Amino acid sequence: xxxxxxxxxxxxxxxxxxxxxxxxxxxxxxxxxxxxxxxxxxxxxxxxxxxxxxxxxxxxxxxxxxxxxxxxxxxxxxxxxxxxxxxxxxxxxxxxxxxxxxxxxxxxxxxxxxxxxxxxxxxxxxxxxxxxxxxxxxxxxxxxxxxxxxxxxxxxxxxxxxxxxxxxxxxxxxxxxxxxxxxxxxxxxxxxxxxxxxxxxxxxxxxxxxxxxxxxxxxxxxxxxxxxxxxxxxxxxxxxxxxxxxxxxxxxxxxxxxxxxxxxxxxxxxxxxxxxxxxxxxxxxxxxxxxxxxxxxxxxxxxxxxxxxxxxxxxxxxxxxxxxxxxxxxxxxxxxxxxxxxxxxxxxxxxxxxxxxxxxxxxxxxxxxxxxxxxxxxxxxxxxxxxxxxxxxxxxxxxxxxxxxxxx
Numbered sequence: 217x218x219x220x221x222x223x224x225x226x227x228x229x230x231x232x233x234x235x236x237x238x239x240x241x242x243x244x245x246x247x248x249x250x251x252x253x254x255x256x257x258x259x260x261x262x263x264x265x266x267x268x269x270x271x272x273x274x275x276x277x278x279x280x281x282x283x284x285x286x287x288x289x290x291x292x293x294x295x296x297x298x299x300x301x302x303x304x305x306x307x308x309x310x311x312x313x314x315x316x317x318x319x320x321x322x323x324x325x326x327x328x329x330x331x332x333x334x335x336x337x338x339x340x341x342x343x344x345x346x347x348x349x350x351x352x353x354x355x356x357x358x359x360x361x362x363x364x365x366x367x368x369x370x371x372x373x374x375x376x377x378x379x380x381x382x383x384x385x386x387x388x389x390x391x392x393x394x395x396x397x398x399x400x401x402x403x404x405x406x407x408x409x410x411x412x413x414x415x416x417x418x419x420x421x422x423x424x425x426x427x428x429x430x431x432x433x434x435x436x437x438x439x440x441x442x443x444x445x446x447x448x449x450x451x452x453x454x455x456x457x458x459x460x461x462x463x464x465x466x467x468x469x470x471x472x473x474x475x476x477x478x479x480x481x482x483x484x485x486x487x488x489x490x491x492x493x494x495x496x497x498x499x500x501x502x503x504x505x506x507x508x509x510x511x512x513x514x515x516x517x518x519x520x521x522x523x524x525x526x527x528x529x530x531x532x533x534x535x536x537x538x539x540x541x542x543x544x545x546x547x548x549x550x551x552x553x554x555x556x557x558x559x560x561x562x563x564x565x566x567x568x569x570x571x572x573x574x575x576x577x578x579x580x581x582x583x584x585x586x587x588x589x590x591x592x593x594x595x596x597x598x599x600x601x602x603x604x605x606x607x608x609x610x611x612x613x614x615x616x617x618x619x620x621x622x623x624x
């Protein structure tokens with residue numbers, strides 16, 4: 217919009233321009249006013265306000281929604297107001313870095329590394345197109361804090377903010393589902409108004425007016441000037457007829473719930489009866505199967521015993537046959553051995569006989585040789601004698617002749 221009366225984003229109750237100029241409740245001297253008029257809202261002003269609210273929680277600075285800042289076409293725009301200084305409008309706050317820079321350089325608020333990690337994921341989640349994408353990003357943020365169960369111990373404020381975001385998402389489908397997240401968020405970070413605003417919205421949706429009023433008033437006491445006041449006004453405007461309608465509706469719901477529980481109990485009884493019947497049938501079947509298995513096992517044992525007996529007989533017969541064959545072979549070998557022994561003895565006797573005959577022949581030959589040698593020696597001796605005698609005779613004959621010649 218181009219003037220202070222311009223339209224704002226549906227569902228986001230911003231303060232009138234004059235109220236936004238005042239110091240925030242609690243005497244805070246630093247305020248960041250976020251334009252949520254039509255032009256800035258179309259550029260994400262509503263999300264920027266939520267980002268700033270989370271990042272300012274627990275600090276000396278507060279973020280508020282406000283009407284047009286007269287810088288249309290350049291948004292999202294914010295106005296930083298610090299006590300004792302002139303207001304300053306900063307244009308085009310369209311990224312988390314730009315938001316963090318405004319807080320640090322203009323308001324002196326610096327966020328931690330962990331908070332920046334979570335803030336980056338929340339920044340993306342708020343701008344995600346689908347519920348599934350938003351839920352996945354929230355789960356990712358919980359993991360940064362060590363998982364959903366441990367997140368509260370890691371950083372209670374950041375865990376509470378994540379639960380609030382998820383509860384707002386769930387509230388669109390089921391207020392009952394969102395309630396547990398909102399309760400846990402309020403328990404984790406009681407200094408923040410946001411969980412109590414959410415509880416007020418949920419209780420209002422559920423028609424639990426007293427709890428809605430109590431939660432909204434608690435949020436107002438903690439400094440919320442937007443949604444909480446709206447809840448208070450709406451709850452106060454509820455007529456007795458609406459209360460009666462709500463009571464009647466609760467009674468009908470209780471009756472329906474009772475009928476549902478009775479039906480569930482009846483169904484549970486039927487299920488138990490069916491389960492018992494099924495269990496009995498299964499037990500009967502199991503017993504029959506066990507008996508059949510037992511009979512089969514007995515038959516199998518008998519068959520196995522018969523097979524083992526037959527196998528034992530076969531082995532005994534084979535053993536007897538083997539022993540008979542071994543005995544026969546042993547007898548055959550002993551017979552052959554005796555025959556070989558007899559042949560050896562006969563051969564030895566024959567060899568002995570031949571040796572004796574040879575020895576006899578040898579003796580005969582030696583005797584013949586000795587006899588022949590004696591004969592030869594005798595012959596030689598005779599010849600020698602004869603030769604000697606012949607020589608003597610010859611000599612004897614020659615000698616007389618010489619003598620005769622000489623005599624002549």
